[in-house]
Amino acid sequence: EPEVTQTPSHQVTQMGQEVILRCVPISNHLYFYWYRQILGQKVEFLVSFYNNEISEKSEIFDDQFSVERPDGSNFTLKIRSTKLEDSAMYFCASRRDTGYEQYFGPGTRLTVT
Amino acid sequence: AQSVTQLGSHVSVSEGALVLLRCNYSSSVPPYLFWYVQYPNQGLQLLLKYTSAATLVKGINGFEAEFKKSETSFHLTKPSAHMSDAAEYFCAVRGNTGGFKTIFGAGTRLFVKA
Numbered sequence: 001e002p003e004v005t006q007t008p009s010h011q012v013t014q015m016g017q018e019v020i021l022r023c024v025p026i027s028n029h030l031y032f033y034w035y036r037q038i039l040g041q042k043v044e045f046l047v048s049f050y051n052n053e054i055s056e057k058s059e060i061f062d063d064q065f066s067v068e069r070p071d072g073s074n075f076t077l078k079i080r081s082t083k084l085e086d087s088a089m090y091f092c093a094s095r096r097d098t099g100y101e102q103y104f105g106p107g108t109r110l111t112v113t
Numbered sequence: 114a115q116s117v118t119q120l121g122s123h124v125s126v127s128e129g130a131l132v133l134l135r136c137n138y139s140s141s142v143p144p145y146l147f148w149y150v151q152y153p154n155q156g157l158q159l160l161l162k163y164t165s166a167a168t169l170v171k172g173i174n175g176f177e178a179e180f181k182k183s184e185t186s187f188h189l190t191k192p193s194a195h196m197s198d199a200a201e202y203f204c205a206v207r208g209n210t211g212g213f214k215t216i217f218g219a220g221t222r223l224f225v226k227a
Contacts, residue, residue: 033212
């Protein structure tokens with residue numbers, strides 16, 4: 001069964017550094033999403049992406065964040081200058097054009113020191 | 114705006130007992146509702162979904178949920194808990210703007226006692 005994959009599974013970075021989190025959505029899906037989950041808290045929406053542009057973003061998704069689909073398979077989240085409070089689990093998800101549910105990847109745990 | 118509220122951040126049951134995890138939703142349009150499960154240090158797995166067909170929805174691992182419009186509820190149940198059911202459970206609703214994001218509740222951690 002097709003799955004959403006994410007790399008790396010865990011990334012440690014120093015405050016102020018740029019990080020890129022990578023995702024490979026399910027191949028015939030057209031909607032792509034990033035969410036984050038700070039330890040012990042609920043899953044929060046960051047951004048949705050469709051037809052090569054952002055379709056919706058939350059207030060968390062400020063100028064420090066950007067997303068890109070650099071080729072036909074990858075979907076990336078870049079954090080330009082990481083802060084301690086960016087430490088969280090980041091989940092990528094994808095959805096078919098006509099589907100209701102999103103399929104989530106296993107997550108990337110980002111630790112900012 | 115749409116939202117879901119999960120009643121009880123922690124629920125503890127004995128193995129073999131009924132599992133009941135409560136979720137209430139708020140939505141200005143007919144909602145699409147989901148339950149996801151998250152095992153420790155893992156991602157989110159879809160348990161079941163309600164998409165306006167049958168009000169009683171059956172999912173994986175013996176779970177089911179009933180959509181009750183009059184009560185704005187979508188509670189998750191399982192007749193007999195198993196130790197392997199211990200996990201965090203999230204109720205969620207599909208947003209109706211932009212890219213149709215998923216809006217999650219705060220989660221309920223289920224403990225199963227032997």
